[in-house]
Amino acid sequence: MQPEIYFRYLSRKNPDARSLELYSAAIAHHQLEFSKKENRLHKLSQRFPFLIPFIDAGLALTQPLSPYRKNIYIILCILETQPQYFPLLSSSMNEKSKQTFLSFFFHGIRAAFTGVFGVILVKLA
Amino acid sequence: MSEVHPYIVVGSGCTGAMAAQTLVEAGVNVLMLDAGNTDDTYEKLIPEKDFTSIRQTEEAQSDYLLGKKFESISWANIGSGSQLTPPRKYMVKEVEKFLEIASQTFFPVESLAYGGLGNGWGLGSCVFTDKELEAAGLDASKMKAAYQTVANRIGISGAQDDITAYTTAHLSNIMPPAPVDSNQEQLRTNYNRKKQWFAQNNFFLGRTALALITKDKDHRKAYQPKDLDFYSDKDQSAYRPWITVNELKKKSNFSYKGGIIVKQFKQLENGDVEIITWNKAKNEEEIFRTQKLVLAPGVLGTARIVLRSFPEENQTLPLLCNPYAYFPCINVSQLGKTFERNTSGFAQLSLFHDNNMQGDDIAMASLYSYKSLMLFRIIKEAPVNFRDGISLMNFLMPAFVIMGLFHPEKSGGRKSLSLRKDTTKISGDSLQAEYLLSGLEKQKITDRNSLFKKAMSKLGAYPVKMIDPGMGSSIHYSGVLPFEKQEKPFSLSPDGKLHGTKNIFVADGSGFRFLPAKGLTLSLMANAHNVAQNALKQN
Ligand SMILES: Cc1cc2nc3c(=O)[nH]c(=O)nc-3n(C[C@H](O)[C@H](O)[C@H](O)COP(=O)(O)OP(=O)(O)OC[C@H]3O[C@@H](n4cnc5c(N)ncnc54)[C@H](O)[C@@H]3O)c2cc1C
DSSP: OOTHHHHHHHHSSOOOHHHHHHHHHHHHHSOOOOOHHHHHHHHHHHHOGGGHHHHHHHHHHHOTTOHHHHHHHHHHHHHHTSGGGHHHHTGGGOTTOOOOHHHHHHHHHHHHHHHHHHHHHHHHO | OOOEEEEEEEOOSHHHHHHHHHHHHTTOOEEEEOOOBOOOSSGGGSOSSOHHHHHHHOTTHHHHHTOTTOTTOOOSOSOGGGGOOGGGGGGGTTHHHHSOEEOSSOOOOOOOBTTGGGGTOOOBOOOOOHHHHHHHTOOHHHHHHHHHHHHHHHOOBOOSSTTGGGTTTTOOSOBOOOOOOHHHHHHHHHHHHTHHHHHHTTEEEEEOOBSBOSSOBTTBOOOOOOSOTTTOOTTOOBOOHHHHHHHHTTSTTEEEEOSEEEEEEEEOTTSOEEEEEEETTTTEEEEEEEEEEEEOSOHHHHHHHHHHHSGGGOOOEEOEEOOEEEEEEEEGGGTTOOOOSSOOSSOOEEEEEETTSSSSSEEEEEEEEOOTTOHHHHHTTSSSOHHHHHHHHHHHGGGEEEEEEEOOBOSOSEEEEEEEEOTTSTTSEEEEEEEEOOHHHHHHHHHHHHHHHHHHHHTTEEEOOOBOOOTTTTOOEEOSSOBOSSOOTTOBOTTSBBTTOSSEEEOSGGGOSOBOSSOOHHHHHHHHHHHHHHHHHOO
16 A cells, blocks of 8 residues: 555645555554455556545545545544644644634535546546 | 451442431441552552643653553543553553453443542532432431432532522532633523523533542641542542541441452351352452441442342342443634633533423533543544644534533333353352333434534534443442331332341442432432431441
8 A cells, every 4th residue: 555645635635754654554453355356446546646635535434444445544644743743633622723604614615526527536446 | 267347338438428427427446448449550640730831841751641551542432441541541451350240232431449439430419309208218207318428528519509409508618610712601691591491491501510529628728729629639628538548548437348248148047147258369258247237339330239148049130220322512702722721621500401390300511511521532533634633623623512412311221130140250150231222212312412412502512423332331339138117129229228238227228229320429429328327236
């Protein structure tokens, strides 16, 4: 498994060595078995990383506990516990950050659309 | 034959610690037998900083926030075990191995830790009303005195407000409450504004009374909110039973033996009691003898030990457990705000519903802000992709109010425990539990849930969903050996003695015949103190 694309998906940055090390250790404890379909989705994600949010969203609605999503979830857990990602993942704890209704609605609407297309994509894959 | 100990207390949880302290203070010799698991990994890793500083600066934070074995990464829905962060997980270590339970309907949390479940309890402390005490089978005047003794020992903070009658009532020496955050302050403002509606509907809101000291007490330091309440107890401001047991260990008439699993007891002809145990380190049976045995291994633990000790009876025991559910709510006035820095993970406000204003049918909700349990625990509940989920949750989190709602519990429905032989288990048996509410009970719970949802909306915090973590998740258990004035097998006399025995006392909640929908532990501790006093008297 090459996790870099999923790190980039969540953080828009290449992962640092420590995060990758933690990822390997976490995967050793939480082994994930990808089904044939999930392997296809993973390959698709590697070729076309812009599809990851759609696949993630489609699975969130149809199969939230799929190993594909669990893999991204593990990465999210790791990012949330790394100080360099604090501003990104914990903006609600960052006194300097401003969270606007506008951005909330933007993300809400985007999440809904991504979900609709994602469900179709996951069904077709 | 081994030495005969004057008193043996089993268990170092809230009830064992209180019973032992009463006995030790009376000057008798006490041996405490305990499974005694401890945290050898995490407490020392957590730096002396507040949660935000840790998050912003500490490279190694994943070690204790996720766990060295990434044990916090779980696919299960957020439920009753969610507060058990890696530094608290030792509380439930070895439970599956030694405290086998088989059930499709009842999913309790038990502990084999030094300090028991008290290592992670939420500190919510309430006295029972006179009617509740009577229904539980407890003597109101003795309990009132015992509440004060326990409050003086452990330290309680709270406020004089609309819920004082349900929380600290007549207690004196109550310390001022810890500060309230702006999320919950807003609810309080809304409550004061709409007080008439709340009073008309028999709802009352106020500060949760907590076993948390806000002034220095002996060697314990006054609480400074750092958002580390689910991770660390370095300042000892939160009452944990090991604080008491650590102090007792300094006394010459107290000794402690950990690593011991008590299996059963046998009454000897001369009145002494033989205790058959499993020594975990030696991996062999070990027998202790005492003149008086005080059992405090937790209600389900007591059920196992007593059932094993009278196997010929093939008995089924009754069981009580408060029905419980969580309701994440959104406090709209806080949407998009950023968190204040040092706040508290404990319940800050409690909402009581006194159904007929008679004090005998009360339900209670504890209100929590959601911060230090982190984004990753809740994001998986949202049916969206994780990237948008991060932004959405950061917007919502400062506005979350988690309502934990407890319902009172009387006997009814099908709720029972029995012991079945199982040679595949180390103990040779497993506890079978059945917990099914009657249709009437279910209806009452549903109706009351609706009332609470309405009350929360009036406070400006709108419930988004109900999470039912399953029966047993309230972690409030009792009633397996109900108090009975008449001599009756598998019951306790009102002074805590196991009927049919001479020198066996039960100091945990096994006798309570009714479970008010409140934090029960203050009452468990007060009863444990009374039981220990009764054990001293009956010489
Ligand atoms: C997350 C959480 C939050 C909670 N919040 C609240 C709250 O806010 N308010 C409230 O009132 N209550 C709360 N509770 C419940 C409270 O923790 C319990 O009611 C209380 O701790 C029970 O104490 P106990 O002494 O009866 O039993 P336990 O705490 O279970 O202690 C049992 C002791 O016996 C030992 N033991 C068990 N079996 C054996 C055996 N066979 N041999 C030897 N030793 C044995 C264990 O090691 C332990 O020391 C909470 C619990 C949890 C887990």
